[in-house]
Amino acid sequence: MIALIDCNNFYASCERVFDPRLNGKPVVILSNNDGCVIARSNEAKALGIAMGAPAFLMKELLEKQDVHVFSSNYALYGDMSNRVMQTIHELVPALEIYSIDEAFVDLRAMPYADLSELARTIRERVRQCTGIPVCVGIAPTKTLAKIANRYAKKNTDQGVFVVPAGAMPTEILENTAVEDVWGIGRQYQKLLTGHGILTALDLARTNPHWIKKHLSIVGERLVRELNSQPCYELEDQPQAKKGICTSRSFGTPVTDYPILEEAVATFTARCAEKLRRQQSAAHLMHVFVFTNPHRPDQPQYYGNRVLQLPVASNSTMEMVAMAMRGLKIVFREGYTYKKAGIMVSGIVPEDEVQMDLFAMDEKRRTLERKAMTALDQLNRRMGRDTVKVGKQGYNRSWHLRQERRSRRYTTRWEELLDV
DNA sequence: TCTGGGGTCCTAGGACCC
DNA sequence: TCTGGGGTCCTAGGACCC
Numbered sequence: 001m002i003a004l005i006d007c008n009n010f011y012a013s014c015e016r017v018f019d020p021r022l023n024g025k026p027v028v029i030l031s032n033n034d035g036c037v038i039a040r041s042n043e044a045k046a047l048g049i050a051m052g053a054p055a056f057l058m059k060e061l062l063e064k065q066d067v068h069v070f071s072s073n074y075a076l077y078g079d080m081s082n083r084v085m086q087t088i089h090e091l092v093p094a095l096e097i098y099s100i101d102e103a104f105v106d107l108r109a110m111p112y113a114d115l116s117e118l119a120r121t122i123r124e125r126v127r128q129c130t131g132i133p134v135c136v137g138i139a140p141t142k143t144l145a146k147i148a149n150r151y152a153k154k155n156t157d158q159g160v161f162v163v164p165a166g167a168m169p170t171e172i173l174e175n176t177a178v179e180d181v182w183g184i185g186r187q188y189q190k191l192l193t194g195h196g197i198l199t200a201l202d203l204a205r206t207n208p209h210w211i212k213k214h215l216s217i218v219g220e221r222l223v224r225e226l227n228s229q230p231c232y233e234l235e236d237q238p239q240a241k242k243g244i245c246t247s248r249s250f251g252t253p254v255t256d257y258p259i260l261e262e263a264v265a266t267f268t269a270r271c272a273e274k275l276r277r278q279q280s281a282a283h284l285m286h287v288f289v290f291t292n293p294h295r296p297d298q299p300q301y302y303g304n305r306v307l308q309l310p311v312a313s314n315s316t317m318e319m320v321a322m323a324m325r326g327l328k329i330v331f332r333e334g335y336t337y338k339k340a341g342i343m344v345s346g347i348v349p350e351d352e353v354q355m356d357l358f359a360m361d362e363k364r365r366t367l368e369r370k371a372m373t374a375l376d377q378l379n380r381r382m383g384r385d386t387v388k389v390g391k392q393g394y395n396r397s398w399h400l401r402q403e404r405r406s407r408r409y410t411t412r413w414e415e416l417l418d419v
Numbered sequence: 420t421c422t423g424g425g426g427t428c429c430t431a432g433g434a435c436c437c
Numbered sequence: 438t439c440t441g442g443g444g445t446c447c448t449a450g451g452a453c454c455c
């Protein structure tokens with residue numbers, strides 16, 4: 001059996017842990033740049049505030065209904081996520097962190113006759129140690145555990161639901177709309193409902209050949225999983241990423257080349273850090289810049305370039321130098337840039353990098369590697385970008401708009417909660 | 420009379436997830 | 438004034454190999 005543990009309204013719940021006055025009130029959290037609504041408390045959902053709704057269109061409603069609005073505070077949410085995961089991990093050893101607010105756990109080796117008792121224990125312990133409410137769904141497959149979790153959230157006071165192994169759980173499948181099944185998005189929903197497949201139960205009973213033809217092998221696995229046949233194992237070892245992207249919209253639009261340089265250098269430094277953290281190196285870098293597509297009255301431009309490093313690298317210095325060459329190529333004077341980013345791919349383990357007879361000499365490479373290790377250690381201890389390359393600059397005028405961010409209660413001494 | 424049977428790698432595009 | 442930022446997997450088609 002597999003459990004899916006999912007935090008309720010996670011970002012809103014994080015804010016509430018440190019400000020209980022928010023309990024019972026509508027709370028929403030905005031995306032980077034205070035752009036869209038990306039998390040809502042139940043009270044906010046009840047007001048009809050949609051996921052992904054642009055904040056500026058909701059302004060009146062948010063004010064009129066006295067909604068508490070927050071900018072994203074990823075320092076807080078990331079740290080709270082770590083605490084939740086650690087708490088679960090202390091109770092169940094086999095844990096797959098699926099997203100910032102969800103984890104699958106393998107219950108096969110757990111000495112509990114009654115799995116709902118274990119689920120309640122997990123729930124209470126997470127609540128006690130972190131203040132975050134979670135729901136737990138338990139079932140023979142991941143897909144069914146997802147459905148069980150959703151059902152626990154919507155239909156029970158306990159926040160726990162178990163789909164037993166053995167017989168097909170017809171009742172819960174019948175009460176789950178097909179578009180609420182994990183892996184069924186907008187396009188597949190349209191296709192399936194067009195063929196009269198409206199519920200998870202209908203989908204579970206659909207002809208596998210038809211599914212394979214229209215939803216590919218992914219759909220076939222999904223149908224098997226609905227029939228209690230596991231196709232997805234628990235992945236408790238995180239896999240190295242095959243592509244890494246750092247991109248941002250700018251708080252204020254950018255026209256100046258030096259400011260664009262600072263932004264792109266910073267994104268590159270972030271990609272290099274991510275590569276080093278997973279002990280990888282990349283040999284392709286994709287630089288892109290673009291104007292605001294929501295302003296058709298302004299001239300539009302999308303510039304992008306893929307650059308090849310002679311030897312796969314994760315050195316901030318080498319990668320920033322390369323990114324600056326790419327930016328020079330894609331930059332066009334006279335446009336107002338809204339967003340830029342760096343994507344790296346062609347990722348290999350850092351100890352399996354293929355050398356080049358004519359590239360940077362080995363001595364320099366070793367030195368840079370040592371420098372990067374020192375840089376990472378310093379920045380981990382003293383805070384991000386304590387040590388950085390000069391191109392990253394001090395300007396920050398391109399930086400995010402975050403007008404309503406709460407304090408970083410758990411990761412900054414100077415922002416601790418006052419009692 | 421009649422024209423094989425395997426493979427690999429790469430890219431673009433489309434679907435999905437949080 | 439104003440619309441986020443990451444990822445994954447699969448398939449089809451083209452080019453190539455023996």
